[in-house]
Amino acid sequence: METMIDRKPTDRRKQVLEAASRSFAAFGYKATTMDQVAKAAGVGKGTIYTFFANKEELFEQIVKDLIAELKAVAERTLDPALPFSDNLLGILQQVLAYRDRHGLVVKLSQEVKEFGTPMAKGGLEAVERSIVDYIAGHVSDAIAKGEVRRSDPALTAYMMLKMYLALTAEGDHLHEPLDAEQVLAHFRFYCLEGLAVV
Amino acid sequence: METMIDRKPTDRRKQVLEAASRSFAAFGYKATTMDQVAKAAGVGKGTIYTFFANKEELFEQIVKDLIAELKAVAERTLDPALPFSDNLLGILQQVLAYRDRHGLVVKLSQEVKEFGTPMAKGGLEAVERSIVDYIAGHVSDAIAKGEVRRSDPALTAYMMLKMYLALTAEGDHLHEPLDAEQVLAHFRFYCLEGLAVV
Amino acid sequence: METMIDRKPTDRRKQVLEAASRSFAAFGYKATTMDQVAKAAGVGKGTIYTFFANKEELFEQIVKDLIAELKAVAERTLDPALPFSDNLLGILQQVLAYRDRHGLVVKLSQEVKEFGTPMAKGGLEAVERSIVDYIAGHVSDAIAKGEVRRSDPALTAYMMLKMYLALTAEGDHLHEPLDAEQVLAHFRFYCLEGLAVV
Amino acid sequence: METMIDRKPTDRRKQVLEAASRSFAAFGYKATTMDQVAKAAGVGKGTIYTFFANKEELFEQIVKDLIAELKAVAERTLDPALPFSDNLLGILQQVLAYRDRHGLVVKLSQEVKEFGTPMAKGGLEAVERSIVDYIAGHVSDAIAKGEVRRSDPALTAYMMLKMYLALTAEGDHLHEPLDAEQVLAHFRFYCLEGLAVV
DNA sequence: AATGAATGAGTCTTCATTCAT
DNA sequence: AATGAATGAAGACTCATTCAT
Numbered sequence: 001m002e003t004m005i006d007r008k009p010t011d012r013r014k015q016v017l018e019a020a021s022r023s024f025a026a027f028g029y030k031a032t033t034m035d036q037v038a039k040a041a042g043v044g045k046g047t048i049y050t051f052f053a054n055k056e057e058l059f060e061q062i063v064k065d066l067i068a069e070l071k072a073v074a075e076r077t078l079d080p081a082l083p084f085s086d087n088l089l090g091i092l093q094q095v096l097a098y099r100d101r102h103g104l105v106v107k108l109s110q111e112v113k114e115f116g117t118p119m120a121k122g123g124l125e126a127v128e129r130s131i132v133d134y135i136a137g138h139v140s141d142a143i144a145k146g147e148v149r150r151s152d153p154a155l156t157a158y159m160m161l162k163m164y165l166a167l168t169a170e171g172d173h174l175h176e177p178l179d180a181e182q183v184l185a186h187f188r189f190y191c192l193e194g195l196a197v198v
Numbered sequence: 199m200e201t202m203i204d205r206k207p208t209d210r211r212k213q214v215l216e217a218a219s220r221s222f223a224a225f226g227y228k229a230t231t232m233d234q235v236a237k238a239a240g241v242g243k244g245t246i247y248t249f250f251a252n253k254e255e256l257f258e259q260i261v262k263d264l265i266a267e268l269k270a271v272a273e274r275t276l277d278p279a280l281p282f283s284d285n286l287l288g289i290l291q292q293v294l295a296y297r298d299r300h301g302l303v304v305k306l307s308q309e310v311k312e313f314g315t316p317m318a319k320g321g322l323e324a325v326e327r328s329i330v331d332y333i334a335g336h337v338s339d340a341i342a343k344g345e346v347r348r349s350d351p352a353l354t355a356y357m358m359l360k361m362y363l364a365l366t367a368e369g370d371h372l373h374e375p376l377d378a379e380q381v382l383a384h385f386r387f388y389c390l391e392g393l394a395v396v
Numbered sequence: 397m398e399t400m401i402d403r404k405p406t407d408r409r410k411q412v413l414e415a416a417s418r419s420f421a422a423f424g425y426k427a428t429t430m431d432q433v434a435k436a437a438g439v440g441k442g443t444i445y446t447f448f449a450n451k452e453e454l455f456e457q458i459v460k461d462l463i464a465e466l467k468a469v470a471e472r473t474l475d476p477a478l479p480f481s482d483n484l485l486g487i488l489q490q491v492l493a494y495r496d497r498h499g500l501v502v503k504l505s506q507e508v509k510e511f512g513t514p515m516a517k518g519g520l521e522a523v524e525r526s527i528v529d530y531i532a533g534h535v536s537d538a539i540a541k542g543e544v545r546r547s548d549p550a551l552t553a554y555m556m557l558k559m560y561l562a563l564t565a566e567g568d569h570l571h572e573p574l575d576a577e578q579v580l581a582h583f584r585f586y587c588l589e590g591l592a593v594v
Numbered sequence: 595m596e597t598m599i600d601r602k603p604t605d606r607r608k609q610v611l612e613a614a615s616r617s618f619a620a621f622g623y624k625a626t627t628m629d630q631v632a633k634a635a636g637v638g639k640g641t642i643y644t645f646f647a648n649k650e651e652l653f654e655q656i657v658k659d660l661i662a663e664l665k666a667v668a669e670r671t672l673d674p675a676l677p678f679s680d681n682l683l684g685i686l687q688q689v690l691a692y693r694d695r696h697g698l699v700v701k702l703s704q705e706v707k708e709f710g711t712p713m714a715k716g717g718l719e720a721v722e723r724s725i726v727d728y729i730a731g732h733v734s735d736a737i738a739k740g741e742v743r744r745s746d747p748a749l750t751a752y753m754m755l756k757m758y759l760a761l762t763a764e765g766d767h768l769h770e771p772l773d774a775e776q777v778l779a780h781f782r783f784y785c786l787e788g789l790a791v792v
Numbered sequence: 793a794a795t796g797a798a799t800g801a802g803t804c805t806t807c808a809t810t811c812a813t
Numbered sequence: 814a815a816t817g818a819a820t821g822a823a824g825a826c827t828c829a830t831t832c833a834t
Contacts, residue, residue, distance in 0.1 A: 159384075175352060558757065582753075640818095
C-alpha cells in the first residue's frame, strides 16, 4: 500500500529542504510556518523534526547548503589562466543561472537581520562572510597581479557582493528585474568602471 | 524633588518613537515587541497606544519622520552652483552626521522585506523609493551637464543608495565600522572611480 | 471664564447618569466604555469617578433610580377605585410615556445576564424583582376581589412583566416597533384575553 | 491503564462545544474567556482553535446546532392530524426534554443583545427569528382552521416564544424553576386562556 | 473639584514543538 | 518511521482605574 506513492525514504529530507528554502525566500523566516513547509513538502509536520531539531536548524542547514553550492559553482568555473575580471564575471554568470533556485535565499540572508535573539545575532552573516572571504582571496591576487586598483580586498569583496545583490534583487520594485545579461553589463559598469567621466 | 526626572509631559511621544526606532533597528519589526518598546521608552504599554493605533502605525511614523528629515538635510545642503559629485558627497557628509540617530533605521528599512500581509506589501519601500527618486533627479541633471557618464538615472541612484548603505551598515560585522571620512572616501572610490585600472 | 459654559456644579452627576443610561441601553454594559460615557456626558473621565467608585456602581445607581422612578409613576397613577385591569393598563400607559427615557434600560436589565463575576450574579435582577413584587401585590388584591382568574400572583406578575417587555422591546427586529397604543391593545389581547377561541 | 480517562479522540470537539455552551450560558459571551472554556473542556487553549477559527465562530456554531436540533425535534413531533394547541403543547413538551442540555443556551440567545460591532448586528437573533418563523407558519394554519383567535401570526408566535422562555428561564431567580408539567400547564393558562374572568 | 494622560492586568490569537498512535 | 492533533508560551491590543496638575 506504500507502493502507490513510492518515494524513496531519503527523498523526504530533500523535499523538506527545498520546500523550506522556497518558503523562506518567499515569505521570510518568521512568516514561514512549519505547517506551510510541511504542506509544501508533502510530509507530516512531525517528519520535519526527525531531520531538524527545530526551525532554526532547518534554516541553518539551508544556508550551509547554499554556501557549499556557491563555492562548488565558483571552483568549477574558475580558470586561473584568465584575468580577474573575466573570472569574476564568469562566476557571476554561472551563479546567475541558479538564481531561480537560490537567488532569493541569498537575498533573504542579506535582508534578514529580522531575527529574535534565538537566531544567533551574527549567525546569518555566515553566508555573506563566507562569500566575502572567498572573493577577497581572489581580489588579493588580482591586486597583486595589478589587474585591479589597489584597495582593501575584504572591503572590495564586500562591496562587490552588495552590488551583485542589489542588481539581482527581485523583491524591491525599485528597479525592473534585470535579466542575466543586464546584470553582468551593469555590474561591469558600476563596479569596475565607475561613474566618473574619464 | 521632581528635578531628577523632570520630563516635560510631551516627552512621552518622542520617547516612544526613539525607543521604537532603536528596537526596530536592532531586532527588526517582528522581533520587536510592544512590551519591549514600552519598557525601553520607560512608559506603560498602553501609553504607546494613545499615540499610535497599532504597531504598524508606529513603524510607519518612524519611517515617515525619517524621510522628512533626510529630505530636509539634503535640501539644506544642496548648492546648485556646485558640481554633482561635490553635492552628492556633501549631502552624504551631512546625512552621515545623523547616522547615530537614524542610520540604523535606514538600514532596517532596506533590510526588512520581512512582512506578512498586514504590513502593506511595498509599503516599506516608500523610504527607498523616496530617496532614490530624489537622487535620480539630480543624477539626471548631472548627466545632462556631462558631469557623470551616461546611464539610467534611476538605476544609478538605486546603486548609489545601496553602496552608501553597504558602507555605513554597522549591523553586519563584515567590515569594520567606518568613520564618516572613510565612508566618503570609499564611496568616491567605489561609486565614482571604479575598480578597473585605467 | 467659566461663564461661557456656565453649568451648575451639580449638573455633572446628572449628566453622567443620563449619558451612561443611554450608553448602557444602546451598547450594553461591557460594550460601554467609560470614555464613551465621559464624552457623551461632556465631562472628564476622572469626574465620573468623583461620583461613582466604579463602573459597576454607576450601573447600579442607574438601576436604582429607574426602580424609584417606575414606582413613583405607578403610585401616582394608581386609582384604588378602578378595577385591576384598568389600573394595570393605566400604569402601562404612563410607563410607556417614559419609554424613550428608560424603556431601553428596563430591557437591558432584563437582557443582560452578561456580567462577569464582579457584577454580583443576581444583582441585576433587583429591578425585575422589585417590579414583580410590586405588581404581585396588586395581582393579589385583584384576585381577592375576583377581578382576575385565580393564579400564583408572583408568577402572573412575572409573566406580565415579560409580556410587557416583549411588546416594547425595540432591539430585536423580530417584530415592528409598536406605538404606545398598539402595545396596550396587544397587552390586553395576549395577557388578559388569551388566544383560545371562546 | 487508559481506561480511566478513555476518551475517543474525536471527543474533543464535542467537549469544547459543551464546555463553551455551558460557559456562554452561565457568564455570557464577553465574560466567557477562551481560557475558561479550554479549562472547562479539559483541553489546551490551542485545541479550540483547531476546530473554530475564533471565539465568535465557536459561539455561532453552538447557536447553529441549537437551531437545527430544535427544528428536528419539532418536525419529529408534529402531527398534522392534531389540532394546533395539541401540537404546540406537544412540541413544547419535547423541547422541554432538551432543557437540561441546552435550555440555558436558548435563554442566552434571548438575553444577549450584548454585542459590540464584531458580533454581527442581528446575528444572534437568528435563533429567535428562525423559531418565530417556524411557529408563525403553524399559527397561520391554526387561524385558518379557526383553531385560535385571529391575530398577527408573527407577533403571536413571538409572544409565544417569549412566554415559553419566561416560563422555562432558570437564570433569573424570579420564580421557582418549574418542572415540565408545570410549564405546560402555565403556558396553556397564560397563553391560551388568558387572565380575564370570563 | 475636575481633568485626561498614563497605566497594566487581562483578552484573543498564533505557531513552534511534542508525543501517542 | 511518520504523522498531525494537541499544547501553551508569547504577542498585540483594550479599557477600567489612578493620580499629578
